Amino acid sequence: MLNAYITRNNHLVALGSDDDLGEAMWIDLFSGTPEQIAQVEALGISVPTLAEMEEIEISNRLYREGEVDVMTVVLPGLSEGSTPVASPVTFILTPQQLVTVRHRISRPFETYPQRPERTAVGCATHERIFLGLIEEIVGRLADLLEGIGISVDDMSANIYRNPEAPDSDELLEVLRQVGRQGDLLGRIRLGLTTCERMLSYYVQNLTTREDTKALKHAANAQTRDIQALAVHADFLGSRIGLTTDATLGMVNLAQNAAVRIISVVAALFTPPTLIASIYGMNFANMPELQVPWAYPVALAAMLTSAVATWAYFRWRGWL
Structure with missing residues (x-):
């Protein structure tokens, strides 16, 4: 799927299939077909393959080719079977355009085009679209952390404040829920870490950008948000560990x-x-x-x- 957007009145407007792709400020390539990849590469942009995006070497995640910055992060997403996964997403920043390449469903890429004006940086330029998209991603990760906190509260209430001792089936279900929340927390933590590293790399290269001061201020603000969320993720990790220990203790008491x-x-x-x-x-x-x-x-x-x-x-x- 290939989606392309231009900016009009501080809103993102999707380009039609017959419009010139070179006019787009943001091109979102989701599980692109060979024909769609060829359209993007015709603009002089090299689209990385999924295998290249999954490389863990730092040189393959964050690098520059001429005036083009290629930055890859790992974000929580959904597979074709709606199974939660951690999938790589590549941001390609050219002097005129932003190109995103992904192979899994990621909610921020669906919600951001509907409300770019709500972000702090707006969508006047392709770099502001990039920072606005990162802001949407960070907000989504914050929502997921909040959901984990609510789930942990419910599990803790079932373990600590239940007047009757939970039976073995209830304890088994709590362990399954704890495992799912812990797995999701790990993917969120990875997403926060890779986004923070990407923003650090982006700020280092801002000397060659226009509107450097405003972009740097926005990037630094998002970095602080990510660091605060990372602390909250560590706190939730400790709560999940405590809930797991308490559940296993209840299992031992029942045995x-x-x-x-x-x-x-x-x-x-x-x-x-x-x-x-x-x-x-x-x-x-x-x-x-x-x-x-x-x-x-x-x-x-x-x-x-x-x-x-x-x-x-x-x-x-x-x-």
């Missing part, structure tokens, strides 16, 4: 209760078993075998020993 019941039952039957095993021995001289009332006495002794064991456990508070 200990089950083992305690089994141990008590085994202990209750130990004295009767001892008595029964004594009279089950095949010795020739066992005088009790000839006594008519020996059998009911043995039964009474086994019952008495079991009751005495139960009473002792209750007295010690083990039941």
Whole structure:
């Protein structure tokens, strides 16, 4: 999918399929077809492949070719099956245009064209569109962090403030939710880190840009926002870890209760078993075998020993 936009009255207007792509200020290439990639490359812009975007070497993530800056970040997104993933997104800044290349669904790229005037920098130039898009991405990451915080609050309430002890199925569901939120938090943390590194690289190259002072001020403000969100992400990570430990502790307590019941039952039957095993021995001289009332006495002794064991456990508070 190829979307191209121009600026009119501080709004982004989509170009038609028959319009000149060279007039666009922002070109968004989402899982582009070979024909669409060829259209972009006809403007003199080299479009990186997905394999090149996934390279982890710093030289392949942030670099300059002539007057073109190529910057790649890793953002939370959705696969074709709506499965949460972390996917690379490349920002290509030329002297006249911004080109974004992505292969996964990313919500900020869908919401930003509808409201670019709400960002602090507007959309008067392609570089302001770039910073406005980063602002939208950072806002989306902040929303995801807030959602994680709400989920952690709900899980904590279920663990700490539930008057009844959760059963094993509820504890298993809490562990699954904690795992999902922790996985999402990791992708958000990666997105914040890569965005901060990209902005640092961008600020270093602002000496060659027009409107340097305003752009640098906006980039630095976004960097501070990212750093604040990173601190909040670390806090949520510690809360998720605490919730995981508490849930595992509840699981251990439930298992200990089950083992305690089994141990008590085994202990209750130990004295009767001892008595029964004594009279089950095949010795020739066992005088009790000839006594008519020996059998009911043995039964009474086994019952008495079991009751005495139960009473002792209750007295010690083990039941």
